[in-house]
Amino acid sequence: MSIVIIDTACANLSSLKFCIERLGYDVLVTADAAKIKAAKKVFLPGVGAAGAAMQIINERKIPEVVRELTQPVLGICLGMQLMTEHSAEGDVDCIGLIPGEINPIDAPEHVRIPHMGWNTLSTIPEHPLFEGITKDDYFYFVHSLCAAPSQFTLATCDYGQTFSASIAKDNFMGVQFHPERSGKSGAKIIKNFLEMKA
């Protein structure tokens, strides 16, 4: 089974790659359209600012390739945000795989932004991606913007406001937290994704 991490030139490529390898899988980091299309599972990673990231992936013609994919695709952190239609960060149009938009976390004055650190989930879905995950599992979050809850929300998290910790539509899934940096709980999410039936 071929597993691909789309080379978005973002900084967390290595940690995601190492995480998948620790689970015993081989993984390829590439921006090559044919290799991405041929993969059984595809990761869309990202950290940084949405505007800059969209510019990079547009130059690499990644949105066109990703929109055509029918196999499971998992967006991580900024990668999840790029799956939506629009981000307020840089006022930029995103790939548009999952309806919704990304806006700054609506938090009262005393709530520190970025939301940085380990947090639990407030709602957990009956979904293969979250199999075995409970409200006692902590995940590592680092972000200042978020997707509000919608019909495409899988899991939620509370920080200042309730937001989507995970969203999905058809074969496209995204998580706001970093499973590759979330210890055993995060590894379980990655494993669930890799073992998920297409």
Place this chain on the structure above:
Amino acid sequence: MLARRIIPCLDVRDGKVVKGVKFRNHEIIGDIVPLAEKYAEMGADELVFYDITASSDQRVVDKSWVSRIAEKIDIPFCVAGGIKTVEQARIILEMGADKISINSPALTTPELVTELNKRFGQQCVVVGIDSFFNKETNQYEVYQFTGDESRTQKTNWTTFDWIKKVQELGAGEIVLNCMNQDGVRQGYDIEQLKLAREVCKVPLIASGGAGAIEHFTDVFKQADVDGALAASVFHKNVIEMETLKNVLKTEGVEIRPC
């Protein structure tokens, strides 16, 4: 609920983990990767690797250990020390570090903080501040080049003004190292951290002085910091991570269990 973070700090010199007292007399603790793995398995929430020689002796040291750590551990980690350019930061982040922390270079070149923010995002940019309480002037003062005693110098910044400034520049997190307390295990500088908290709107990490479990309880409850950094208490097994986290939980501090 967002958990408070326990952050072991590994001071690195020539590829080994070292620890000194009040920034001096460094002794070797052990190899980096096995120690990093040990801390991650013990339940640390995050690790900081601080290359203490890099900033002060004007060289960029071999950072290949960054990717060796990233391969092995599944918790976030931050690399500090000697990062003076966007390119140096890019290399470290590509090797798998989650954040980079800058200290002396931020004082020398404040616009570096902004450049790092624009290129990599606010969440990657940590600013470390070495703060010393001057009893004569009754001021908290920012110091530079603290990795090397012979080059350590006072800057013109007071600590709280510098905390405000680095947030304007784009810092995503601040580590406040209270130099009077460092390595002596007499407790965090609660008074200073409380004052810092008032002006710090991004996550604030306490550093310097941890010596006992109650010091962690105090700093979370009284100074409302987001994380507490410590070195010697973990290296020397003065405090056991699981015991620390159990006590904090019992005390009502939100914490991620081991």
